[in-house]
Amino acid sequence: MNYNRYLKRHFRNSTVYIFFILFTPKGLVAQTDPAFKPISADIVKLSSKVLGEDRKVYIYVPPIDTLLPNKRYPVLYILDGDNHFSLIAEYCQYLSRRDVNVVPEMIIVGIPNTNRIRDLTPTNSIWGYDGKPDTSSNSRFKSSGGGNNFLLFLGAELIPYIEAHYKTTHFKIFAGHSFGGITTINCLLTQPNMFGAYIAISPSFWWDRGYLLSLAEEKLKNDRIINKMIFYSDANEGMPDDPTFHANLLKFDSIITQRKITGLDHKYVHYPEDTHMTEPIKAYYDALRFIFRRWDSH
Amino acid sequence: MNYNRYLKRHFRNSTVYIFFILFTPKGLVAQTDPAFKPISADIVKLSSKVLGEDRKVYIYVPPIDTLLPNKRYPVLYILDGDNHFSLIAEYCQYLSRRDVNVVPEMIIVGIPNTNRIRDLTPTNSIWGYDGKPDTSSNSRFKSSGGGNNFLLFLGAELIPYIEAHYKTTHFKIFAGHSFGGITTINCLLTQPNMFGAYIAISPSFWWDRGYLLSLAEEKLKNDRIINKMIFYSDANEGMPDDPTFHANLLKFDSIITQRKITGLDHKYVHYPEDTHMTEPIKAYYDALRFIFRRWDSH
Numbered sequence: 082m083n084y085n086r087y088l089k090r091h092f093r094n095s096t097v098y099i100f101f102i103l104f105t106p107k108g109l110v111a112q113t114d115p116a117f118k119p120i121s122a123d124i125v126k127l128s129s130k131v132l133g134e135d136r137k138v139y140i141y142v143p144p145i146d147t148l149l150p151n152k153r154y155p156v157l158y159i160l161d162g163d164n165h166f167s168l169i170a171e172y173c174q175y176l177s178r179r180d181v182n183v184v185p186e187m188i189i190v191g192i193p194n195t196n197r198i199r200d201l202t203p204t205n206s207i208w209g210y211d212g213k214p215d216t217s218s219n220s221r222f223k224s225s226g227g228g229n230n231f232l233l234f235l236g237a238e239l240i241p242y243i244e245a246h247y248k249t250t251h252f253k254i255f256a257g258h259s260f261g262g263i264t265t266i267n268c269l270l271t272q273p274n275m276f277g278a279y280i281a282i283s284p285s286f287w288w289d290r291g292y293l294l295s296l297a298e299e300k301l302k303n304d305r306i307i308n309k310m311i312f313y314s315d316a317n318e319g320m321p322d323d324p325t326f327h328a329n330l331l332k333f334d335s336i337i338t339q340r341k342i343t344g345l346d347h348k349y350v351h352y353p354e355d356t357h358m359t360e361p362i363k364a365y366y367d368a369l370r371f372i373f374r375r376w377d378s379h
Numbered sequence: 380m381n382y383n384r385y386l387k388r389h390f391r392n393s394t395v396y397i398f399f400i401l402f403t404p405k406g407l408v409a410q411t412d413p414a415f416k417p418i419s420a421d422i423v424k425l426s427s428k429v430l431g432e433d434r435k436v437y438i439y440v441p442p443i444d445t446l447l448p449n450k451r452y453p454v455l456y457i458l459d460g461d462n463h464f465s466l467i468a469e470y471c472q473y474l475s476r477r478d479v480n481v482v483p484e485m486i487i488v489g490i491p492n493t494n495r496i497r498d499l500t501p502t503n504s505i506w507g508y509d510g511k512p513d514t515s516s517n518s519r520f521k522s523s524g525g526g527n528n529f530l531l532f533l534g535a536e537l538i539p540y541i542e543a544h545y546k547t548t549h550f551k552i553f554a555g556h557s558f559g560g561i562t563t564i565n566c567l568l569t570q571p572n573m574f575g576a577y578i579a580i581s582p583s584f585w586w587d588r589g590y591l592l593s594l595a596e597e598k599l600k601n602d603r604i605i606n607k608m609i610f611y612s613d614a615n616e617g618m619p620d621d622p623t624f625h626a627n628l629l630k631f632d633s634i635i636t637q638r639k640i641t642g643l644d645h646k647y648v649h650y651p652e653d654t655h656m657t658e659p660i661k662a663y664y665d666a667l668r669f670i671f672r673r674w675d676s677h
Contacts, residue, residue, distance in 0.1 A: 167469060168469055168473060171465060171466055171469050175466060175660070176657065176660070178656075181654075181656040181657060183654070354668075356479075356481070358476075358478055358479040359474065359479060359481055359668075362470065362474070362664050366660050370652075370657075
């Protein structure tokens, strides 16, 4: 209880419960097998005023560097934490090893869902992927449109909490897949300064009859987006019969490319041999390599 | 102690200690977050007569399917278990999810090293990557050449242990990187029936002045290799100055391709944008997709 009160003081809007748990057997094995590096993850439950509910997040923290005990780390926030947190934590841990050394050590914050459609859609809409409205009383899109409120949760509650309790640098990455992809792009378009780099893997541009593509047309201007990075991609969605998903990505890419937005360092990759669900394996890796391609490891 | 005695009966050549430990926090979280699937790993220590030492192995077992409690699984054996076990366990767990479903659920056996150069080289040789002999008294290659004895450990001790204690199908995969890659290829050439599929990521064909390429010339014949699969690859090793590493892969590929070995389903991938150490991220994924490309998930 005392520990909770201590944490409460550092995070005024929320009651915080922290459970520190061992993430892999690596920690247990490390004594006898020094090649095994421990991965530890904190599981933190935030009582969010913005969302009006408790939110659990998973936090991977690199092993302490005894030579640099005050070392600070970039932070990668990943949506659909229940699906992709352990994969990207594995990537970051492996790729930052001294004998691999192509990305820096990072803190990874995985955000699992409570109401995915509510939190990861920018507008309230009943228009489906098939281009038809779902007017049924139990439409699964009924709760949609909480995306901007969810970004408020990130900006006002989650990010301040992480920055108060972990050794962070200013550089932050926001990564998402599918509805998570339109969430990261919505953030880039509406609050570009919240993160330094954005990853959007197969963003669901079909949402609300192309709402985000229209928003991109309106917001992607040379004077607004300054010194940001974005990686976006798609797989074989709808192919070979329906090229709409791929056409949407090409359209987004053409907006960025044709306007020559100098402040936006961008990369688009198409994965024709992957499905919507296998693509994250390749794309999260390629995104990390893109974002850190000029990172100086020395 | 009773449990050890029970296991001893099932594995005559070895004293066995088993530690069952929780591998990730998924298990702990599962009660409140059903989207998180538990990954558990057994750590087994085998007292090997063949190698004359204790060997620890890591074993990932898919979650029990309550509808199919007697379900049996293919087994993937991965060398350099200290480096690559958790990555490939993560891949297999994600790719076999019902909403991804491109590979079957598998048992993964990770084999960490004790004396890597001894176990993962097929011959005793002092010839280095630079083409020069290392004649110093403390040459790191002094202990090399235990590769065939290591294959005996696999065939006579480890595989029988796994098949006695886990629900396995007959299909087995043998995966390795670098020296691990020459180990899997040496196995394919000398004992092709030990496994059904072989993965060799950037195999060190330079070993012992090209010993394995000569062996491939001799052994890769249409009547010996029947109904096997092999995936092999390389990255940007030595480039742009020294194309030898890449040329060795091309030579191995040309032996297989020109002889039209009908019993060997093969795929070669070159990753020019990856290093020797980043390549496994892409190549283990591509290898799994290749091996299971005709797998029927229904």
